[in-house]
Amino acid sequence: xxxxxxxxxxxxxxxxxxxxxxxxxxxxxxxxxxxxxxxxxxxxxxxxxxxxxxxxxxxxxxxxxxxxxxxxxxxxxxxxxxxxxxxxxxxxxxxxxxxxxxxxxxxxxxxxxxxxxxxxxxxxxxxxxxxxxxxxxxxxxxxxxxxxxxxxxxxxxxxxxxxxxxxxxxxxxxxxxxxxxxxxxxxxxxxxxxxxxxxxxxxxxxxxxxxxxxxxxxxxxxxxxxxxxxxxxxxxxxxxxxxxxxxxxxxxxxxxxxxxxxxxxxxxxxxxxxxxxxxxxxxxxxxxxxxxxxxxxxxxxxxxxxxxxxxxxxxxxxxxxxxxxxxxxxxxxxxxxxxxxxxxxxxxxxxxxxxxxxxxxxxxxxxxxxxxxxxxxxxxxxxxxxxxxxxxx
Amino acid sequence: xxxxxxxxxxxxxxxxxxxxxxxxxxxxxxxxxxxxxxxxxxxxxxxxxxxxxxxxxxxxxxxxxxxxxxxxxxxxxxxxxxxxxxxxxxxxxxxxxxxxxxxxxxxxxxxxxxxxxxxxxxxxxxxxxxxxxxxxxxxxxxxxxxxxxxxxxxxxxxxxxxxxxxxxxxxxxxxxxxxxxxxxxxxxxxxxxxxxxxxxxxxxxxxxxxxxxxxxxxxxxxxxxxxxxxxxxxxxxxxxxxxxxxxxxxxxxxxxxxxxxxxxxxxxxxxxxxxxxxxxxxxxxxxxxxxxxxxxxxxxxxxxxxxxxxxxxxxxxxxxxxxxxxxxxxxxxxxxxxxxxxxxxxxxxxxxxxxxxxxxxxxxxxxxxxxxxxxxxxxxxxxxxxxxxxxxxxx
Numbered sequence: 136x137x138x139x140x141x142x143x144x145x146x147x148x149x150x151x152x153x154x155x156x157x158x159x160x161x162x163x164x165x166x167x168x169x170x171x172x173x174x175x176x177x178x179x180x181x182x183x184x185x186x187x188x189x190x191x192x193x194x195x196x197x198x199x200x201x202x203x204x205x206x207x208x209x210x211x212x213x214x215x216x217x218x219x220x221x222x223x224x225x226x227x228x229x230x231x232x233x234x235x236x237x238x239x240x241x242x243x244x245x246x247x248x249x250x251x252x253x254x255x256x257x258x259x260x261x262x263x264x265x266x267x268x269x270x271x272x273x274x275x276x277x278x279x280x281x282x283x284x285x286x287x288x289x290x291x292x293x294x295x296x297x298x299x300x301x302x303x304x305x306x307x308x309x310x311x312x313x314x315x316x317x318x319x320x321x322x323x324x325x326x327x328x329x330x331x332x333x334x335x336x337x338x339x340x341x342x343x344x345x346x347x348x349x350x351x352x353x354x355x356x357x358x359x360x361x362x363x364x365x366x367x368x369x370x371x372x373x374x375x376x377x378x379x380x381x382x383x384x385x386x387x388x389x390x391x392x393x394x395x396x397x398x399x400x401x402x403x404x405x406x407x408x409x410x411x412x413x414x415x416x417x418x419x420x421x422x423x424x425x426x427x428x429x430x431x432x433x434x435x436x437x438x439x440x441x442x443x444x445x446x447x448x449x450x451x452x453x454x455x456x457x458x459x460x461x462x463x464x465x466x467x468x469x470x471x472x473x474x475x476x477x478x479x480x481x482x483x484x485x486x487x488x489x490x491x492x493x494x495x496x497x498x499x500x501x502x503x504x505x506x507x508x509x510x511x512x513x514x515x516x517x518x519x520x521x522x523x524x525x526x527x528x
Numbered sequence: 529x530x531x532x533x534x535x536x537x538x539x540x541x542x543x544x545x546x547x548x549x550x551x552x553x554x555x556x557x558x559x560x561x562x563x564x565x566x567x568x569x570x571x572x573x574x575x576x577x578x579x580x581x582x583x584x585x586x587x588x589x590x591x592x593x594x595x596x597x598x599x600x601x602x603x604x605x606x607x608x609x610x611x612x613x614x615x616x617x618x619x620x621x622x623x624x625x626x627x628x629x630x631x632x633x634x635x636x637x638x639x640x641x642x643x644x645x646x647x648x649x650x651x652x653x654x655x656x657x658x659x660x661x662x663x664x665x666x667x668x669x670x671x672x673x674x675x676x677x678x679x680x681x682x683x684x685x686x687x688x689x690x691x692x693x694x695x696x697x698x699x700x701x702x703x704x705x706x707x708x709x710x711x712x713x714x715x716x717x718x719x720x721x722x723x724x725x726x727x728x729x730x731x732x733x734x735x736x737x738x739x740x741x742x743x744x745x746x747x748x749x750x751x752x753x754x755x756x757x758x759x760x761x762x763x764x765x766x767x768x769x770x771x772x773x774x775x776x777x778x779x780x781x782x783x784x785x786x787x788x789x790x791x792x793x794x795x796x797x798x799x800x801x802x803x804x805x806x807x808x809x810x811x812x813x814x815x816x817x818x819x820x821x822x823x824x825x826x827x828x829x830x831x832x833x834x835x836x837x838x839x840x841x842x843x844x845x846x847x848x849x850x851x852x853x854x855x856x857x858x859x860x861x862x863x864x865x866x867x868x869x870x871x872x873x874x875x876x877x878x879x880x881x882x883x884x885x886x887x888x889x890x891x892x893x894x895x896x897x898x899x900x901x902x903x904x905x906x907x908x909x910x911x912x913x914x915x916x917x918x919x920x921x922x923x
Binding site: 188356375415417418419420421422423424430453454455456457458459460461462463464465466467468471472473474475476477 | 556557558559560561562563564565579580581582583743746747772776777778779781782784786787788789790791
């Protein structure tokens with residue numbers, strides 16, 4: 136049975152301005168970074184993160200113990216005489232002592248205004264706008280660690296080459312996207328298409344953001360690129376790749392409520408995402424037909440006073456798999472049997488806005504990422520920095 | 529008014545909190561279900577397949593039936609199938625040796641020496657191709673023509689000149705008349721070579737091994753393997769020995785097909801056994817896939833066999849030239865075999881067609897012992913003693 140619930144909780148990280156992403160683009164350059172020290176790691180470097188029954192991909196890697204550069208971003212935008220704009224992002228991170236830097240986004244866009252409607256067309260390598268959850272960056276988020284929903288549904292970041300058309304009127308936005316399939320859960324050349332609706336309004340004195348979206352992706356022999364393209368793992372033995380061929384349909388909804396009175400801030404957020412996979416999974420020799428329903432929920436609360444904020448966050452993902460035309464030995468060897476394990480994470484965080492550029496973070500999290508893992512507690516301390524290096528205004 | 533507004537906002541938050549709690553309470557749970565239909569269960573019973581094994585591909589032109597299997601079993605063990613009535617399929621495929629024969633290379637019914645080692649028949653229903661090196665034999669029915677009808681070398685010797693005589697033997701036997709009629713109820717003709725081959729293929733498809741100690745380990749009995757065997761399993765699948773590159777999956781070979789395989793490949797590899805005069809050649813009597821394609825790059829390419837029951841099917845390689853499992857592992861550890869003198873002189877390690885996967889490795893005696901112990905865990909005693917596969921003439 137399909138579940139489609141519009142939750143009335145909130146997601147604090149969604150309380151951002153939700154105008155069409157690039158309708159009014161100024162010329163500026165911004166840098167952002169996040170550093171965190173963590174007391175422990177969910178998995179050792181000898182292990183692979185293969186939660187039973189799930190097909191992960193993208194950049195969904197477990198976090199490591201010790202101090203790391205979680206994320207670095209250099210964002211630039213240029214308004215070209217209001218005729219069109221260019222935006223780009225250079226991003227990097229540190230993993231197992233290796234530093235990577237890449238052009239994560241580079242795209243062009245043009246907007247038109249007709250009466251009280253804004254139309255926007257964007258083309259290039261860009262992030263999806265269906266939900267902020269699809270684009271986790273530690274230097275953008277209240278938490279240093281990616282959300283389970285980001286990892287399990289979008290491979291942590293969704294960046295792809297494609298086209299987006301957005302319409303906005305008042306506080307409502309509708310967008311349609313087509314991407315070339317470079318990002319999980321699609322595979323290159325197989326395409327993904329999405330549609331979304333957002334509303335940013337006020338309800339009984341509180342700021343209300345809500346969104347609904349749907350995404351369809353196609354994949355042809357999609358591998359788990361976390362452990363095939365580049366491998367930060369120290370394990371002696373690579374897992375036998377599991378390839379997926381088929382369709383992935385994602386539906387999601389989120390709601391965020393935010394209220395400020397004097398120096399107090401209150402926030403509640405919730406998001407629910409459903410993913411249907413239908414197709415075939417195979418290894419070197421054997422295969423199985425798969426029909427699965429993956430469900431993720433995230434609930435967040437925030438209480439703030441002046442420059443201090445305390446956050447609570449709960450996430451859980453579940454999978455219902457149905458296999459046919461296969462054997463139990465294949466399902467076991469491919470790690471596809473899940474008899475009651477749901478990855479889960481609960482965390483609390485204290486944030487202190489040192490100034491307009493620097494945010495200090497203290498975090499505690501408790502999580503179980505595989506069935507074999509006992510629940511683990513970690514603490515982390517870090518900072519998030521954001522600075523506008525140049526602005527035309 | 530302000531108080532009313534704040535009160536309304538508070539009510540909104542309380543309501544939202546309540547729905548949050550409800551959402552958490554009703555959050556979904558994970559589960560996995562393997563759907564098996566009645567046809568699969570019946571097929572599994574016919575093919576002697578335990579539940580954890582996949583189902584093999586069965587060609588539409590020769591569907592499986594209990595009657596065909598029964599007929600095929602009799603034919604497999606019946607020396608009447610050879611022209612001079614001195615050999616049967618069983619003459620080179622003994623159940624006690626996982627349907628291999630223990631000889632380096634066998635001799636046919638008329639005394640012709642064959643150049644290739646008799647392969648064990650464990651799980652041949654899952655082969656992607658058949659014989660040691662033929663990329664055109666994609667079904668058992670294709671391959672069965674060779675040992676029955678070929679004249680160079682002669683195996684069972686049912687050549688064109690002897691065909692009618694052999695068919696008549698079965699046509700006039702009342703027991704075989706009944707079995708052929710039951711196996712092919714829609715056919716009005718008597719015994720034909722195609723019916724013999726179809727019945728034999730049906731029986732051979734039931735030669736399935738899946739109850740070894742390794743299978744028990746796979747199914748959750750963590751004590752089914754000794755610590756030494758577990759070490760061997762780890763080495764087998766590790767990045768040093770890398771056996772898994774060619775011998776992986778439920779049947780321990782990449783030359784694999786089951787009824788759900790969509791990305792079918794026909795892999796053949798040169799493993800550096802020979803390199804005559806450093807030209808990449810193998811002995812002229814058998815150059816593998818090259819003998820069919822005449823392409824130099826196919827010299828020395830052979831199909832990787834399944835390793836199921838491998839401890840019972842010595843000697844090894846396509847020509848039976850390696851006598852023991854240890855000699856096989858040492859061959860791969862060297863990265864090939866150096867033949868220092870004689871007609872096959874050459875350094876197989878330098879064969880230009882040798883698979884890039886074979887680079888050699890350092891192995892201690894302890895590691896080799898562990899790997900051998902693991903390979904021995906693939907022996908399935910239920911298979912070699914299964915009465916459903918044994919000689920029906922001795923019942």
